[in-house]
Amino acid sequence: MTLTIHTVFKKMMLLSALTxxxxxxxxxxHSAQPFAGLLxxxxxxxGRYLVSYSSEDGKQTLSRFSSNDxxxxxxxxxxxxxxxxxxxxxxxxxxxxxQGISHIEPSLKYRNVxxxxxxxxxxxxxxxxxxxxxxxxxxxxxxxxQYTGKNIKVAILDTGIxxxxxxxxxxxxxxxxxxxxxxxxxxxxxxxAGVIGAxxxxxxxxxxxxxxxxxxxxxxxxxxxGTTEDLAEGLNWAIQQNVDIINMSIxxxxxxxxxxxxxxxxxxxxxxxxxxxxxxGTADAAADTVEYPARSPExxxxxxxxxxxxxxxxxxxxxEADVAAPGVSIISTxxxxxxxxxxxxxxxxxxxxxxxxxxxxAYPNSTNEQIRQAISSNAVDLGAPGKDNLYGYGLIxxxxxxxxxxxxxx
Numbered sequence: 001m002t003l004t005i006h007t008v009f010k011k012m013m014l015l016s017a018l019t020x021x022x023x024x025x026x027x028x029x030h031s032a033q034p035f036a037g038l039l040x041x042x043x044x045x046x047g048r049y050l051v052s053y054s055s056e057d058g059k060q061t062l063s064r065f066s067s068n069d070x071x072x073x074x075x076x077x078x079x080x081x082x083x084x085x086x087x088x089x090x091x092x093x094x095x096x097x098x099q100g101i102s103h104i105e106p107s108l109k110y111r112n113v114x115x116x117x118x119x120x121x122x123x124x125x126x127x128x129x130x131x132x133x134x135x136x137x138x139x140x141x142x143x144x145x146q147y148t149g150k151n152i153k154v155a156i157l158d159t160g161i162x163x164x165x166x167x168x169x170x171x172x173x174x175x176x177x178x179x180x181x182x183x184x185x186x187x188x189x190x191x192x193a194g195v196i197g198a199x200x201x202x203x204x205x206x207x208x209x210x211x212x213x214x215x216x217x218x219x220x221x222x223x224x225x226g227t228t229e230d231l232a233e234g235l236n237w238a239i240q241q242n243v244d245i246i247n248m249s250i251x252x253x254x255x256x257x258x259x260x261x262x263x264x265x266x267x268x269x270x271x272x273x274x275x276x277x278x279x280x281g282t283a284d285a286a287a288d289t290v291e292y293p294a295r296s297p298e299x300x301x302x303x304x305x306x307x308x309x310x311x312x313x314x315x316x317x318x319x320e321a322d323v324a325a326p327g328v329s330i331i332s333t334x335x336x337x338x339x340x341x342x343x344x345x346x347x348x349x350x351x352x353x354x355x356x357x358x359x360x361x362a363y364p365n366s367t368n369e370q371i372r373q374a375i376s377s378n379a380v381d382l383g384a385p386g387k388d389n390l391y392g393y394g395l396i397x398x399x400x401x402x403x404x405x406x407x408x409x410x
Contacts, residue, residue, distance in 0.1 A: 048107040048229055050258040051095060052082040058100025065095065077232050079239040080265045082258065084229045103257050107229040110252045119187065120341040122331055130206050131195075132307050133326025133351055139208050141398040142358040149209025149357035154196060154245045155238035156350075157231070158189030160218035162335035166204040167193055171241070172216030175233035176226065185222040187335040191342055192249045194333030195350035196357070205331065205339065208354020209361075215241060220250070228259060235262045239269050244360050246271055247353040248299070249346030251278035251291035251316075260296065267298035272360075272368035274300045274353045276345035278316035285311070285390055288318035295320045300372055303392055304328065304348040309382060311390050315345055321392040322372070323379045325351035352396055359401060363408040374407045 053059050062083050066074040069091075075084040084107065087095065096104055130139070142148065153170070161169050162184040172182035184190045197214045198207035219234040220226040238246055246266065266273060278291035294301030294316075304315040304327030311317065312328050327348035334340040352375065359371050366374075378401055379394035387393050400406065 046086065046088045048084060048227070049087045049092065049104055050082055050084055050107055050228060050232060051087075051101060052080075052103040052258060052261055053100050054081070054102040055100035058098065058102065061095070061098045061100060065091075075229075075233065077236040079236045079269070080232055080262050082232065082261065084232060103261075105256055105258050107227045108256065109225065109227045111223075111225045121334070122339050122341050124204055124331070124339045129204070129331075131326070131330045131332070133330055134206070134208070136307070136309075136326055137351065137355070137396050138398045139354070141402060142208070142355075142362075145362065145402045147358045147362045147402070148200065149197065149212035149354065149361050152209065152212045152245065152357040152360045153215065153241065153243040154209070154212045154247060154353060154357055155215040155217050155234075155241065155243040156189055156193055156196070157217045157219050157234045157238070157246060157248045157250065158184075158192055159186035159220045159222070159224060160184035160189045161193045161214065161216035162187075162190045162337075164190060164194070164333045164335075164337055166198045166201065166333050167214065168197075168199060169193075169216055170213035172218065173234070173237045174218040175230040175237070176218060176221050178221065179218075182216040182218040184216075184218075184335045186220065186224055187340075188220070188224060188249070188346070189216065189218070190335040191332045191340065192247060192346065192350045194339075195330065195347060196247065196354045198333060205333065208351060209357035212354075212357045215243060226250075228256065232258070232262050235266050239266055239271065243271060245353055245356050246273045247350055248273065248275040248293055249344075249349045251276055251294060251345070253291055255292040255296065259292065263293055263296045263298045267368065270368050272300070272356055272371055273298060274302065274349050274356065276349040277301045277303050277318070277321050279314040279345055281311070281313070281315045281317055285317040288320070288389070289316040290318035290320040291316060300352060300375075301392070302345060302349045302352050303390070304343070304345045305382070305391070305395060309395060311383075312343065312345075314343070315348075317389045319389055321389070322376050323352060323393050323396050324348070324382065324391045325396050327351075355396055355398065355401075358398075359408060362402060363406070366408050370408060374401060377407060 275294040306328040325348035
């Protein structure tokens with residue numbers, strides 16, 4: 001039976017507490033985990049590096065270096081105050097001594113272990129449909145108030161987005177090294193795009209924000225792997241496009257000074273960043289398993305619940321998670337032009353992104369932090385009273401976010 005927000009309280013009256021099923025597993029292929037294993041470049045070999053600068057002197061030093069070395073393949077990431085560049089050990093040592101150069105670190109490669117057999121194809125009958133998650137969070141309230149995310153720019157940092165009759169792509173870029181096209185050769189990004197913005201066109205599915213402008217930022221290859229350089233280029237491009245929201249249905253085990261600087265730069269530009277918490281949850285939720293970038297204070301971290309409003313077996317948990325959203329047996333767009341079912345915290349994150357896009361349209365002067373706070377404070381409390389490690393502030397809800405009662409309208 002599909003549960004709506006209105007039935008949550010009835011369910012809570014019947015149960016003394018909502019608990020997670022005590023099994024942990026990873027469903028990375030259709031989850032939040034295109035990034036998994038960490039493969040740093042050797043420190044004593046020539047390789048790609050991210051070099052941060054803290055002043056104009058540092059920026060000019062890097063410019064001169066690029067002019068004098070045709071093999072550096074320098075990429076300027078001006079909105080992040082860093083560059084990506086090829087360095088020998090000697091060059092790295094010399095650069096680190098220069099005034100205005102604040103940090104140098106190798107570009108890290110994150111390797112995934114996608115389980116593609118966890119993706120299930122599904123047929124969609126004629127007429128507009130929505131997943132159980134759409135109904136559970138009362139997404140129709142946005143439409144009732146005439147808000148559809150119109151003209152809100154949403155960058156999806158993922159495996160790209162493929163053409164689909166239920167999707168309209170506003171633009172995009174590829175930062176991976178083997179293609180300049182942002183077409184999805186994996187399927188993950190196309191699925192995420194559908195949850196956010198599947199069109200209200202009288203057929204197929206409908207997303208949370210069907211009139212949002214979706215930008216495909218391909219930072220992952222067909223295996224779902226990528227580098228911190230790819231991530232940096234993607235974030236830099238998104239900032240340059242003046243996007244309002246960035247969805248990152250990705251997770252990796254640890255951050256770095258460069259990654260933190262990227263996220264801080266995007267946040268300082270007023271962009272709301274939303275990311276999946278990760279799929280390495282534990283049965284007892286005793287450990288804090290939220291991964292990056294969701295673990296960063298600049299990013300909203302999203303936990304997964306199933307149709308019974310219980311934390312999914314695989315979902316990460318921890319104090320850094322903000323809210324929970326549907327993410328089990330969700331239907332969305334596939335990169336073969338059809339539809340499929342997937343699970344995962346990467347499925348949950350775009351539910352929140354869609355809600356954020358609708359709120360940004362309704363309250364365009366609201367800041368990224370104000371929208372984040374409104375979503376969190378309005379969540380339906382699950383589990384222990386107040387914010388907890390299993391559900392964050394609770395299940396997202398469109399209730400009370402529009403009209404006179406909205407915290408954003410005061």
